[in-house]
Amino acid sequence: MTVTQIAQNQQQRRIGEISRRTQGKPHVNPYGTPGMSLNGAGDYRNIVPVDENIAQRVKQIALDHMKNGYGVSDGEDISRVIRDYAMSLPPDQRLSASWTLNEIFHREAVRLGEYVHRQDPGWDWGKPFDTSILDGYRQGVDIEI
Secondary structure (H helix, E strand, O other), X not given: OOHHHHHHHHHHXXXXXXXXXXXXXOOEOOOOOOOOEOOOOOOOOOOOOOOXXXXXXXXXXXXXXXXXXXXXXXXXXXXXXXXXXXXXXXXXXXXXXXXXXXXXXXXXXXXXXXXXXXXXXXXXXXXXXXXXXXXHOOOOOOOOO
């Protein structure tokens, strides 16, 4: 038996063992956020009610990205906030809640970008601008939460 065959054999045994252990349990997405259920996910792209405090926090992060990075960031902070909130929900609610928060964030970022561009028509994402123009900005999202 070759090394490749031995590795393949071991992998097949591990898959079989995992399959037996998880039989009858909800499928969990191995490629996304741990604990994110795909059972009955259907079209998860629905705006669903989310905690108002978390929605406000998401909007604040968008504003912080605009002030501190001129609309650009590595996204780690928003990902962490959305993931932590989603993991506090039952598995079957996590996908839609994550999608909703992502939509709130992106729509707020777009609104911020449009606001800055109206104040500074030459501005583009990532380019510095006078952040004091954001003092007159009012947060909002054109969707119901």
